[in-house]
Amino acid sequence: MAKSENIVWHDSKVTKEERQKLNGHKSAVLWFTGLSGSGKSTVSVELEKELYKQGVHTYRLDGDNVRHGLNKNLGFSPEDRKENIRRIGEVAKLMVDAGLFTLTAFISPYREDRDAVRELLDDGEFIEVFVKASVEACEARDPKGLYKKARAGEIKGFTGIDAPYEEPGNPEITVETDQQSLEESVQQIVDYLKENGYL
Template identity: 60%
Template sequence: MGKNITWHQSTVTKTNRQEMNGHKSCVLWFTGLSGSGKSTLANAVGHALFSQGFNSYVLDGDNIRHGLNSDLGFTKEDRRENIRRIGEVARLFVDSGQIVLTAFISPFLEDRELVRKMFPKDEFIEIYLHCPIDVCETRDPKGLYKKARIGEISEFTGISSPYEAPRQAEIVIETNKLTIEQSVKQIMLYLIERKIL
């Protein structure tokens, strides 16, 4: 960072925006293997929030790689930078008073913890979509597991690159056992219980 750069404090604060919106802001960080249901569930929760008048936005892994992170590959270093940038963008959304839902594999504990530290306590909610890899492979909506198994994709999480499961996620959802509706309800109840909504 250049030494001639100074953070400019906004006249309108995060608290002001939260009060106007009628709810607190936070990041719902969906993590899990490819095919575990991150994008599907994040969008379903986003729709539930929208339909009830709450301000939210979904940041999806593939969508972000079309623009902001189009210069990054899938090495460990690039994945780390991918997650760091998403953390910074999510922090801006939270500051704007919104609930931001992020759907990223984010396979490494260290990277997720780095993002967690960007937020005040209770504003980072890690949601681990626990789903056995064999179930994820049967879903395989993009055909990625098949390509990884035959060597067309290298550094693929769960096959040739590790996935480090959260140790203390705020919410754990077994997406091979629960329906989308049940999963959405579990997350919405959590947000109500924590007085975010």
């Protein structure tokens, strides 16, 4: 492994602020967190479509997709989930630097790991979106049949069944997908971005 004292940081001649100015909007991470089946993918996909329509430059990182590539060597132990989130945090930071609105959809069950990503970013660049739905609602949806497998003991350490999910203490946004429609959740997030000067 390279020694960090032998690595020199190179500054670019175009800054994050200049890239944001060119895009006509700020850049930040919308960090979706919640149980499997809570709606992280569904809400973030619809939100990205809406932002695109409004001329916002975005990119979306999704747990299932990233685990096929960048993080394909990681499993679901607490240590691997931590490393998963750490890498995503670093990638998200690069994307914010590139001037993009970055939407991440990972269970990210540990508060400490999410807070570490918040620390990595500048003030206001980490917008935690708690996608709230009861385990019962998620299990009833079971879009991938994983709860069924977890109940049958075919998947061990499944979040919400036999692995923990630590709810955010003070998220910027909470969408209750077992209480409100998809459209309402998307509108709620767009309103937040407008009211807080991101767009």
